[in-house]
Amino acid sequence: MGARDARDTAARLRAISGELSDRFYERDDVVRTLVVTLLAGQHSLVLGPPGTAKSELARELTGRIDGASYWEILLSKFTAPTRMFGPIDVAALARGEYRQVYDGRATTAHVAFIDEIFKCSTAALNETLGFLNERIYHPENGGEPVRCPLIGAITASNELPTGEETAAIYDRLLVRIEVGYLADPSNFAALVRSAVSPPAAPTRTTVGLDGLRHAVDESVPAVAVPETVVDAVCTLRAALRRKELVASDRRWRQAVRLLQASAWLDGRPAVAETDLSVLTHVLWDSPAQRPTVEREILHLVNPDAKEALDLADLVEELETQLDSMAGQSREALSSWVITHAHNKLAVAGRRLERLRAEAAGAGRSTATIDRVTVRQRAVRARVLTEALGMDAATVEEQLRS
Incomplete structure (x- = not known):
């Protein structure tokens, strides 16, 4: 894929971001962050109360990738692993063969939306972690692990995890985005009007799966990270540690790809200090810590x-x-x-x-x-x-x- 194709992919993703920001009020930063996370090959959590368009926004974004296999599920504590990764082939079982049907399940998905992620059942926990971490699934019959083509998953929840088991999933979601109900009265008025007189069908830009995959695998990792940015990251880490906010080395390392994705999306060949703003959604564990993280980042950049x-x-x-x-x-x-x-x-x-x-x-x-x-x-x-x-x-x- 040539440089012109890569530029076209970036332009299309910027257009998608703009269209979704116009459609979903007060979600500009949310949309851009989700796109950047996907470009980094990472997973995101959209955290907020019911009725804040979390699911609709996730579906609208993931549905803009032409040629991609999409998988979606609403989890509960009773969700079995086979429902997520592939049910048993009943016809084969009647012949004495134990097989699973993977088509249309997580095992074949390029992009995924997992709603109520922290309601993941104990039975499905390990396989969900393997799917998100290593992009693999271990079949029920103990055969060879199945390699999954997943680029990234958007997850959603109305609440934070409450137990140690689901906390393991929370730790693996690099980007955490808070959303709330509309605050601007003008936006709320526009929302009410849209229920009475729906707007005309909006422009719907899409991006090809091959272009997105090339961006994730080749273009984004090629973005330069200057020493000035490395110094800024080190300064930020020290500032947060003074506030007793400590992120793991793994999280900091994965965050570098987010910085590269942010720069690439904007059409820049190198990361700039302003790209550190995306880390506002990375370096906190509880929502109460987010304002402190944001202030330290913005003070710096x-x-x-x-x-x-x-x-x-x-x-x-x-x-x-x-x-x-x-x-x-x-x-x-x-x-x-x-x-x-x-x-x-x-x-x-x-x-x-x-x-x-x-x-x-x-x-x-x-x-x-x-x-x-x-x-x-x-x-x-x-x-x-x-x-x-x-x-x-x-x-x-x-x-x-």
Whole structure:
């Protein structure tokens, strides 16, 4: 496969990312991270409550790979290994032969979506680990291991693992992405409208399996990793250790391929320090650790986003104050808005707009700034509706101004 074909594959993946970001509100960073993870040949976990489009997004992304064998399953504690990797061939069994039917199962899949991954049964645990780790399956009859063509799996869960057994699976999912319900009132309004008047059929770019496989096996590993990036990774590791956040050597080593995939997706021949932003989804074990990881990374590579996080603290503080005033009179709430909240939220919004423009102009990631902007708009909407009594249409107009 030539350089032109590789560039076409990267362009198609960027187009897919854009189309999915337009379709799934507030999921730009989620979509890009899932694509980068697939390019790195790794597995991802999408963690969030029910009804946050985890399954729909995963299916839409994995369904864009032409020629790929796709496998999907919803796990439960009763799921048998044969249901995942191949049922017994009843006809062969009647002839005295013990065989499994692998077609359409995990054993033949190039991409997979595994929902409720932490409900994996004890019986299927070891085979699931082997499938994710080594891309192999050990047949029920004890024959030669079956080599699986899996490029990467997207998994999903509403909750973190609760036992040691499923924690082993959690450890093998390199990328962990949190999703929540829509925060921006304008996006929520658009979601409601789409239920009444569905949008026209969107553009649907696809990418060929051969192109994706070549990218994973050849193009991404060929991306250079400069010494400046190595130094930045070492600095980040030391900073996180000072915060008592320790990732395994294996996780750090696998993360390098993510950095290469991030650079390749953007059409760059070498990793840049800005690619370290993807590690925000790699270097934490519990969601409570994620903000600390994000701050350390952004302090190192993205001053715009670091300032955005400081503004996020201000926004969260204002929301906490609003919550504490529950039950107070409309006059008291209005006075608080006029003398305290309104100006701070307006200043934060204008500063976020400038930070985004500066970051985009310099080619830096705007994902964190965009996320903070959504929170700022959400809190501003709460202030306008709960404290000032504005209706939804007026609030939406105010947010657009």
